[in-house]
Amino acid sequence: MVFVVLLLLLLLQMGCTPDYNCTGDDPVQIPHEWYQPSEIIIGGIVSHIYFLLTEVYFLRHPSEEEINVKMMVPQFYQHILAMVFAIHEINNNPNILPNITLGFYIYDNYYDARMTYRTTLDLLFKSHQFYPNYKCGSKTHLMGVIGGLSSDTSSQMADVLGLYKIPQFSYGSFQPAVNGQIGFPSFYRMVPNEALQYQGIVQLLLHFKWKWVGLMSIDDDGGEHFLQTIEPMLSRNGICSAFTNKAPINMRIFEMNEMSEYIMDSIPVFRDSKANAVVIYGETANIRWLAAIILGIKESLQHNEKTSFGKVWITTAQIDFALYTMQKAWDMQMFHGAISFTIPAKQLPGFQKYLQTVNPTQTKGNGFIKDFWEQAFDCFISNPNMPADETCTCEERLEHLPGQFFQLKLTGHSYSIYNAVYAVAHTIHIRHSSNHRKMDDGSKLTPWKVGPWQLHSLLRNNPFNNSIGDEVMLNQHGEFAAGFDITNTVTFPNNSYVRVRVGRLDPQALPGKMLTINEERLKWHRDLSEVPPLSLCNDQCYPGYSRKKKEGEKFCCYDCSPCPEERISNQEDLDYCIKCQEDHFPNPHKDHCIPKIQRYLSFEDPLGITLASSSLLFSLITSLVLSIFIKLQDTPIVRANNRNLTYLLLISLLLCFLCALLFIGQPSNVTCFLRQTAFGIIFSIAVSCVLAKTVTVVVVFMASKPGNIFQKWVGKRLAHSVVLCCSLVQVGICAIWLGSSPPFPDFNMYSVTEEIIAECNEGSVTMFYSVLGYMGFLATVSFIVAFLARKLPDSFNEAKFITFSMLVFCSVWVSFVPTYLCTKGKYMVAVEIFSILSSGAGLLCCIFAPKCYIIVFRPGLNKREQLIRRKY
Known part of the structure; x- marks a missing residue:
């Protein structure tokens, strides 16, 4: 399953104790330390697909058993664990919601729009079916939803939730104009504005003087919007797109011919292009497509004199370097030196220790851990038909998993989910504090009631601090008011990797200084012959030359012509040679001006x-x-x-x-x-x-x-x-x-x-x-x-x-x-x-x-x- 978490807030009456909740078709048992009798419950939707990119390079037809296997991206399981950890912290903090306990529901939409609409409607109108063993016939009130990771899932949910003014918190980074999300006043994004990310991409390319770059995106509305937005920005800054690659979305393994055709068509595009910098936009699926393409390129290069293939992969905040477990043999060295825009994330005290306690024996209320554990560690739990060497011992630890399967370090998306839980909790806390319960006849408390639409006035422009003191604020547009971190992917021989913070994209900085980057900390791909690498259509025009456009090609492709008499070019890649000041003249190389000497016919001459x-x-x-x-x-x-x-x-x-x-x-x-x-x-x-x-x-x-x-x-x-x-x-x-x-x-x-x-x-x-x-x-x-x-x-x-x-x-x-x-x-x-x-x-x-x-x-x-x- 590919986890795209959507969390839901519900308000219950005191005294109701549900035993478990459901996740789509499968029940998810919630451990007692996660879920307690409560008034407010947080729940959500998890997206998954059946299959993606299994041995796609070898192009063999899958068996029927393979088609029916549910494939999970193990790294996304951290999203659920971050949510649970946040709920656990809030439930144990009497200063936030005293006498109120948080819980959650998790639903799976299977990357299907119909399933997304169905589960969203179920949350609104069939919530009584969540509790087959409930007591006292309580009424529930949906307080909020956290999700989803993709723009399509978020917009589909917003179509329904927006009608009822239910707060929805997306933790994915995508353009707010895509699919009209900006039109929903109850829609909030726990990530910075992606328009800032576009500016950062341009400034990063200008910083390294990369003028000939490749573009890769998902072939959907979001990818089309990205291309339509970024290409004019690149042109205005003298940058050209060498190629545009659109990866197919939601392709299944049984569509092997289409997958083969796409990959084989993409191999020469990436391999033969002079563009050493490639901007990758979309979702984590792009990385898996790219990995298959690179494997094909390396296979083709084994028969040529050129045996190395190195590029600088520039990824957006929505992308993680995450693979399926069946791809564990794929070498992560191919992504060494990648530069990524990431959502800022602070490390939570106790979170890694909490991850180390996760164990498949905690199955009550947790229907995901069995699939996660079996696929992450390539073993089977409690299956007597399997050999002993393929049975999980339950002694496995998450810290032993390679980075492409699971990260102990909190990721940006998980941190956004964590902050979304705290945003709802703090908003309800403020609302609850301003409406104290009244006494009836001096002995009975009147239940506190609040509608989800009453939370909107407190969500925008109302900063709060989470458990580690990090300030979180949603601006007037419902966006997380922050910038992006610039990280560098460093891989290791054991196929693990870390993301090292090397810079910052700060929207509050002065114009022209939004992007800061420490080049000394950057690690580049080992196959690059020059660092920092060049990414140009042709060699640079050195001082003393100017660019001359090539007919029929993009303006980034040009010839270099010497400057004419009385003109110079003192910089690389100038479009025109410039005249010196009146009191200066060009030097013989025509790359700088020399002060003229004053002359006249003197008596000393x-x-x-x-x-x-x-x-x-x-x-x-x-x-x-x-x-x-x-x-x-x-x-x-x-x-x-x-x-x-x-x-x-x-x-x-x-x-x-x-x-x-x-x-x-x-x-x-x-x-x-x-x-x-x-x-x-x-x-x-x-x-x-x-x-x-x-x-x-x-x-x-x-x-x-x-x-x-x-x-x-x-x-x-x-x-x-x-x-x-x-x-x-x-x-x-x-x-x-x-x-x-x-x-x-x-x-x-x-x-x-x-x-x-x-x-x-x-x-x-x-x-x-x-x-x-x-x-x-x-x-x-x-x-x-x-x-x-x-x-x-x-x-x-x-x-x-x-x-x-x-x-x-x-x-x-x-x-x-x-x-x-x-x-x-x-x-x-x-x-x-x-x-x-x-x-x-x-x-x-x-x-x-x-x-x-x-x-x-x-x-x-x-x-x-x-x-x-x-x-x-």
Whole structure:
């Protein structure tokens, strides 16, 4: 029999002494120490099935005798013993129910809905049939029911009991919405809310980073509700279900073909899946199905290179690792390392000692112990037809049974039954204390009467302490207000096991900290190659890579692609690579960001030193040339082509070379404000001087012809006017630039990946190129005019030198634009400085080098007579 205890409370009149009670078809004799003359009796229903999973792996057809055998899950017998122990404690405690003794009835519904409804109706309307030897024709009052373990049994009972407002206490963990249990105001659950358990499952998977998990449930409404609830929760947290296995419910041994088909179909699903974590929901029957599947897997692996099979089984609170006695040869090592959510249970002083006193000789009023003892110890009681070695000695002890058949340690379900008994007792105690019996004629007591519906107001939000001081409270929803324990199954060579508490699921904890787990205490399956194991669809994407979805597969299955430029992934399994902050850049492996170094063309930089030295050198040369020209200002070469323009041109070139120094060093408001405008204006003056010189040559030549209109333009006024007008246009452009959008210091985060470039933001790029464009326009005009005037017959003609100088000047600045746009960082500044120095040097060399050569090295040629002779 599979025990699913449902206990019933009845109120009797004083003086009635029942001799025994019935459990379905079989009488159950209650020992005197369990049952005494009472007013209140607790009774219940026990579920059982005929057969389940006998030698299912070998697939042999059962005999007729096997089909008629009633199979019991011995471990569930503890549920009855916990109930009896609680009643025994209450009956011996005068502080709870003085002058009142508790008793009970136990019924078996055979896992059959019709039987459940029948026995529930019998409790309501045929209770007089419980007492064939009763005295004084008493009336009974049903006070409450404890049961059942499964949601189907509980809901079927609630259909009847809810109509009469009789308190019903379920000790099984299942979703309250299943089968509409939440609609019964008289229904109470002595276990925590299962919705909390779903959250715990998700948090456990996230804790160990298990993203590819299997799901196993019973193929019923409860299992379907579990799958419909948990799968969206998994998806929201980035977890996928690798497979879903639905175990059949209530399958009989004579349905061998169906059992074989299910197991053989399930073997490759569990064996070949990459999911190392499997969540098992439902009832203890799932464990027996799973055990048969694992046995089949191990048999198939014996013929392959892979000889080990280890997974992490995650079980819900409804499941116990309990087998039938015929399965004693099955190795419990297959469940080593399983992680379970369990109902919190405190160990009761004296309970284990009480279990050690249980003996099959206590048959009076206990119709279950004979079947339990024979199946648990594989012997027969008082059967003369059996050999002596198969007869029970009655010296067997429960502590000698392996853990899969019986647990001396109180389980969560047994503790829930224990608390349910105390909940009813304390509620009646409060009701009894508030309604003292009245005296009639000073001598006779009026019997105390209370209806079961009168207990509901005291059951919710009314905490009490059980015998060990543990507080028990049912909240406003009729649920046990507590969390779940996280236990780890540890098996031993003798095929026994213990559940070690390794964590806690606390609903009162802060968000994100509901689950606490001590990994150091965890034991993992011995066949796992890595601990904690991975449970992923594919290998993790390490930092530096991001996940790329595989077409046609679940989102947990993906490829790993390297992060693109300027992006990183610093965690495993990121969906997208992320950009670094503006002041950071990716390292070569693209798994973290490195702070950028601030860069600018400094005077300490080798390139800065070179350019600054070149600027000063050219400035020195220009000053030397200017000093020579000033010293020899009266010589013919110096005086030729307007001596004042020559001085102005040399001063402009000197300032051009010096203004290059403004581009070196950390940008500031002053340097940014002056850089481009000073360079543009000074260079415009220099080019204007060159243009004025060229125009002067042309005008002088034209004016030498009699009657030419250019004779009135000959003189210094023309040259000065050209310089002034051309320079004022550039000054106007720069004024507009500085007035509308002036340059300012800025940090460029993007042009160079590894650096922060301290630079001058030009403010208006249009104005910057306008300055360059106008300067290029002046240079082009100067080049054209000089080119046309290069062959004019004049000893003072500088047009040839100006042509070469403008050719160099234009070449430099034409190549400057693409080069400037292609460079980044400090090299952009270096390119502009180089263009300034090279173009200025071109003007200085092409125009003044020949003159300086004559002045310094050939002074004999620097005479008027020589120049006139050359002219003719």
